[in-house]
Amino acid sequence: MTMQHLTNNDLALLRRFEPILCFNRGEQFYPMSADLYLRQAGLWRHRPDADPALLVPPGKLDDATLMERCEEIAGAVYYLRVAHAASLAEVRAFRHSSTLRDFHTGPGRLVRVGLLPRFLDLFFSLSLLLRGNTPGGLAVGAAQRYQIFEQGSGSHRGTWYHGRVVRQHGYIALQYYFFYAFNDWRSSFHGVNDHEGDWEMVTVYAARDKFGQIQPCWMACTAHLGEGDDLRRRWDDPGLERLGEHPIVYVGAGSHANYFFRGEYMPAVEVPFTQPLARAWREIRRLWARLGQGDSLGPPKTQEGIHIPFVDYARGDGLRVGPGQPQTWQVCLLQPIAESPAPTWVDNYRGLWGLRSGDLLGGEDAPTGPRFDRSGGERKRWYDPVGWSGLDKTPPPAAAIETLEQQQQRLRERREELTHTIDDLTAQLMGMEMGVAAQRATFSRDEAVKAQRQLENMEKELMQLKAERADVDVAEEQCAAYAERLAAGDPGDPRAHLHAPDLPVSAADLRLGRLAAIWSAVSIGVLLLILVVLVQFFPSILIPGAAVLLGVYAFIEALFHRTLDGLIRGVAVALALVATVVLVIQFALPLLLALVVLVGIFILVENVRELIT
Amino acid sequence: MKRPRGVIIIGCLLLLQGLVLSAVVAAIILAFTRQLPPDLVISLEGISPLNWASVGANAVVAVLSLVGGVALLLARPWAWTLALLVQGYSLAVDLWGVYQGRTPYLEMVIPIVIIFYLNTRSVSRYFESLRHRTSVRPHTAPTALNTQNASAGPLVPGDNTLVPTLTPTRTQPDQQPVRHESAQRS
Numbered sequence: 001m002t003m004q005h006l007t008n009n010d011l012a013l014l015r016r017f018e019p020i021l022c023f024n025r026g027e028q029f030y031p032m033s034a035d036l037y038l039r040q041a042g043l044w045r046h047r048p049d050a051d052p053a054l055l056v057p058p059g060k061l062d063d064a065t066l067m068e069r070c071e072e073i074a075g076a077v078y079y080l081r082v083a084h085a086a087s088l089a090e091v092r093a094f095r096h097s098s099t100l101r102d103f104h105t106g107p108g109r110l111v112r113v114g115l116l117p118r119f120l121d122l123f124f125s126l127s128l129l130l131r132g133n134t135p136g137g138l139a140v141g142a143a144q145r146y147q148i149f150e151q152g153s154g155s156h157r158g159t160w161y162h163g164r165v166v167r168q169h170g171y172i173a174l175q176y177y178f179f180y181a182f183n184d185w186r187s188s189f190h191g192v193n194d195h196e197g198d199w200e201m202v203t204v205y206a207a208r209d210k211f212g213q214i215q216p217c218w219m220a221c222t223a224h225l226g227e228g229d230d231l232r233r234r235w236d237d238p239g240l241e242r243l244g245e246h247p248i249v250y251v252g253a254g255s256h257a258n259y260f261f262r263g264e265y266m267p268a269v270e271v272p273f274t275q276p277l278a279r280a281w282r283e284i285r286r287l288w289a290r291l292g293q294g295d296s297l298g299p300p301k302t303q304e305g306i307h308i309p310f311v312d313y314a315r316g317d318g319l320r321v322g323p324g325q326p327q328t329w330q331v332c333l334l335q336p337i338a339e340s341p342a343p344t345w346v347d348n349y350r351g352l353w354g355l356r357s358g359d360l361l362g363g364e365d366a367p368t369g370p371r372f373d374r375s376g377g378e379r380k381r382w383y384d385p386v387g388w389s390g391l392d393k394t395p396p397p398a399a400a401i402e403t404l405e406q407q408q409q410r411l412r413e414r415r416e417e418l419t420h421t422i423d424d425l426t427a428q429l430m431g432m433e434m435g436v437a438a439q440r441a442t443f444s445r446d447e448a449v450k451a452q453r454q455l456e457n458m459e460k461e462l463m464q465l466k467a468e469r470a471d472v473d474v475a476e477e478q479c480a481a482y483a484e485r486l487a488a489g490d491p492g493d494p495r496a497h498l499h500a501p502d503l504p505v506s507a508a509d510l511r512l513g514r515l516a517a518i519w520s521a522v523s524i525g526v527l528l529l530i531l532v533v534l535v536q537f538f539p540s541i542l543i544p545g546a547a548v549l550l551g552v553y554a555f556i557e558a559l560f561h562r563t564l565d566g567l568i569r570g571v572a573v574a575l576a577l578v579a580t581v582v583l584v585i586q587f588a589l590p591l592l593l594a595l596v597v598l599v600g601i602f603i604l605v606e607n608v609r610e611l612i613t
Numbered sequence: 614m615k616r617p618r619g620v621i622i623i624g625c626l627l628l629l630q631g632l633v634l635s636a637v638v639a640a641i642i643l644a645f646t647r648q649l650p651p652d653l654v655i656s657l658e659g660i661s662p663l664n665w666a667s668v669g670a671n672a673v674v675a676v677l678s679l680v681g682g683v684a685l686l687l688a689r690p691w692a693w694t695l696a697l698l699v700q701g702y703s704l705a706v707d708l709w710g711v712y713q714g715r716t717p718y719l720e721m722v723i724p725i726v727i728i729f730y731l732n733t734r735s736v737s738r739y740f741e742s743l744r745h746r747t748s749v750r751p752h753t754a755p756t757a758l759n760t761q762n763a764s765a766g767p768l769v770p771g772d773n774t775l776v777p778t779l780t781p782t783r784t785q786p787d788q789q790p791v792r793h794e795s796a797q798r799s
């Protein structure tokens with residue numbers, strides 16, 4: 001997509017729909033100027049066969065130097081670096097004095113999930129030691145640097161968004177990019193990852209109404225790595241909060257993921273290589289359901305593997321940034337306007353905006369800029385901002401009736417075409433049937449079979465065409481009804497496009513209480529300790545002891561999660577299966593003989609019956 | 614929804630199981646208190662604490678079986694869970710017996726059949742329907758169907774036009790700019 005020049009009207013539109021970002025208590029990083037970060041950063045280069053090299057020391061970097069030093073070298077990764085890891089004493093002192101003390105987790109994430117994810121969480125934490133991660137203390141180092149930036153003088157202080165306006169498919173996509181100096185979700189809020197630098201975005205989609213006025217119609221937010229329909233909400237969605245024309249967005253603590261609703265979210269990280277296991281389990285359940293056992297199987301989930309859930313706190317009880325708020329926006333445009341060019345890093349810097357940690361899974365590496373991804377290609381949200389949120393299949397409101405009329409016209413044309421073909425085919429079929437009837441006496445057996453097959457094929461084709469015409473008729477009726485509703489000003493369900501949107505966890509989960517929190521915190525550790533005691537001191541009762549222990553654990557978990565019914569059912573069915581296997585093994589020969597006898601009797605009865613009749 | 618006939622049979626079987634177990638437990642208690650005729654009194658000295666625990670558990674299961682049987686016959690929604698619990702316990706005890714080298718194979722057949730029968734979709738749906746029927750309050754008008762909620766889960770409460778907490782004229786503790794406090798402290 002070519003770089004569009006912005007007009008003052010575009011800038012006014014950006015200003016008109018600026019979002020209000022609501023942060024959590026304890027948040028350490030707020031949207032800052034990417035230019036300020038760049039000017040304070042050092043430029044580094046990583047090559048697979050060499051140590052990282054400092055190309056430009058901190059404080060010496062500007063647009064021109066950045067372009068000059070980032071040469072195209074195969075395998076080289078360029079990255080910016082501002083923060084340095086704080087010492088243990090500094091970390092301790094910072095945590096005592098910082099606003100992190102204002103943040104309370106509430107019922108932790110482990111209390112909201114089952115035993116297995118808690119076990120897997122243990123391995124996830126251990127995996128950080130092996131797969132490379134952001135050094136400990138870096139988050140605190142970055143927070144200290146960020147505070148220094150904010151205390152300093154200069155025009156780049158304050159809270160910033162980086163604006164962009166794109167016209168596509170009848171929409172005006174107003175993109176608000178936010179740059180944060182650090183993502184401290186893991187180290188400060190028990191989340192998935194830490195990384196230096198963080199780019200997030202909110203898009204407001206506006207379009208001209210029937211009077212030619214520009215009106216907002218949709219908005220979309222980046223939340224972790226998702227894309228598609230679930231990222232966007234219609235402007236008239238009753239759940240959306242706005243202050244005038246400014247949408248309100250709740251920002252995840254440390255993760256800076258953007259959410260439409262205040263609350264606590266539970267995004268999940270898939271455990272690698274568990275998809276086949278989950279699929280196998282699903283197949284077993286499908287087979288079980290086919291036997292008439294248990295509940296029928298629902299549709300497959302979008303994420304099939306085993307997941308470790310984390311909590312993303314988007315309570316919105318901290319600083320609010322936006323129009324009319326304690327902190328307001330300053331704008332940096334990512335496109336040229338009048339005499340002012342766009343920052344050159346937008347189009348030319350493909351490196352990372354922060355430390356490259358070397359994480360094998362990539363989650364602890366800094367992100368690339370708003371335009372390019374890590375492979376060097378353009379991000380979808382950059383080159384196709386309307387398609388990124390799945391909006392490319394939805395016309396702007398003012399064009400909806402016209403689009404529907406076009407569709408109705410297409411349906412009418414298709415109906416005419418089908419009617420014509422059906423009439424032709426019916427005539428052919430009748431002729432063929434007459435021909436076959438006339439020649440039936442003279443046909444050989446092969447010719448008769450061939451003619452019959454031709455007739456059947458043609459009949460089948462005719463049936464399909466008639467069925468399609470019936471479908472077209474129904475579609476036409478539905479379109480007509482929809483057109484009436486649209487004309488009456490009813491645009492339909494604002495949430496019809498959603499499949500599995502991010503929603504905050506329910507209030508029931510948040511009421512799990514202190515006892516459940518304590519249990520979830522200590523359960524896995526205590527379980528492991530008791531198992532060790534059993535192995536070491538009571539090996540003779542290891543198997544029954546472990547079974548009883550797991551039973552007690554499952555019972556307590558089921559009590560906390562109100563799933564005692566399901567547990568009793570599951571355990572009873574499992575015991576019945578085991579007992580069946582025991583019986584089958586124990587009585588294999590008699591069962592086999594009984595089976596053979598039954599088959600023999602069946603065959604005997606059938607044959608004798610046939611003989612008699 | 615019509616009650617499956619098998620549920621009545623299982624109710625009767627549970628009652629029978631409860632009665633038999635009650636009789637056994639009662640006999641043991643009577644033997645312990647020496648209220649039986651002298652020729653029926655058995656020696657209790659060799660009985661271990663584990664066996665006494667087993668007697669206690671059987672007493673509990675006897676009561677649960679009786680209650681479960683009656684509840685199944687009266688079509689109570691919780692009877693399904695209770696019946697599964699009792700049969701699951703019976704199977705667990707039998708499997709423990711197999712692990713110890715005993716051969717309670719015939720005793721295992723009935724609980725297996727009952728569990729698989731209760732777990733069939735038609736039976737579990739029948740009890741599910743009973744649960745829904747009992748959870749509907751009489752004389753309460755049903756709430757209007759919210760089609761928007763139906764497609765996207767529960768709505769988060771919030772005003773779509775004005776959020777009072779964001780109004781800058783109102784001062785609330787949670788409106789304080791956190792970053793500035795942080796900067797002052799450090």
